[in-house]
Amino acid sequence: MASMLRDDDLSRPADAETLPIPVSATLLDLVNNLPGEHFTIEWLLGRLDRRSFGIILLVMSLVAMVPGISMLIGPLLAIPAFEMILGRSGPSFPRRIAVYPLRSSALAGIVRRALPLLAVLEKIVHPRWAISPRISRLAAGVAILALSGLFLAPLPLIQIVPALLVALIALAYLEEDGLLLCLSVLGAIILLAVTTAAIWGAVLGWMHIIG
Numbered sequence: 282m283a284s285m286l287r288d289d290d291l292s293r294p295a296d297a298e299t300l301p302i303p304v305s306a307t308l309l310d311l312v313n314n315l316p317g318e319h320f321t322i323e324w325l326l327g328r329l330d331r332r333s334f335g336i337i338l339l340v341m342s343l344v345a346m347v348p349g350i351s352m353l354i355g356p357l358l359a360i361p362a363f364e365m366i367l368g369r370s371g372p373s374f375p376r377r378i379a380v381y382p383l384r385s386s387a388l389a390g391i392v393r394r395a396l397p398l399l400a401v402l403e404k405i406v407h408p409r410w411a412i413s414p415r416i417s418r419l420a421a422g423v424a425i426l427a428l429s430g431l432f433l434a435p436l437p438l439i440q441i442v443p444a445l446l447v448a449l450i451a452l453a454y455l456e457e458d459g460l461l462l463c464l465s466v467l468g469a470i471i472l473l474a475v476t477t478a479a480i481w482g483a484v485l486g487w488m489h490i491i492g
Contacts, residue, residue: 326371351432355440366418
């Protein structure tokens with residue numbers, strides 16, 4: 282019997298117990314265990330592991346895609362993004378924000394609608410183009426911090442695009458996909474340039490009208 286147990290241990294992959302939990306499974310576990318009618322960001326952070334930065338950014342980006350909410354969620358993205366730049370081990374929020382009650386049903390609905398697409402993306406996104414954790418965290422933090430300001434841009438439906446880019450950056454960070462991270466950061470740079478040009482053009486046009 283002892284030899285059979287040893288054989289089983291040898292036949293088991295060495296990394297079987299260290300394989301990361303899929304992001305979609307983590308999100309599904311969160312929504313399946315939401316506490317009653319309301320939850321808080323503090324509760325959310327308490328259930329996350331070392332990947333808390335990526336998960337919280339992904340959740341916030343999904344929420345930011347909802348019309349009418351993006352202008353509130355967008356600026357909040359700056360908090361974890363700035364902490365990533367500083368090299369913090371995990372995100373934290375001011376106490377008043379962390380304990381503010383949020384509707385569980387709203388989060389569950391948003392996440393469940395996003396899960397099918399996320400499951401498809403997980404088949405494509407995988408570790409490649411290895412980048413050091415410090416560099417990838419810094420790049421993700423800087424890009425998301427810059428994108429957080431676009432949620433306040435006075436352009437129609439502009440909030441959907443930065444929210445999508447934040448989601449891709451968060452997913453790339455979680456899955457250690459250097460290629461997707463580079464492409465997403467490039468997309469953020471292009472979006473920032475286009476938005477800045479559009480806003481500057483609008484300002485010049487307005488100045489021409491009133492001048």
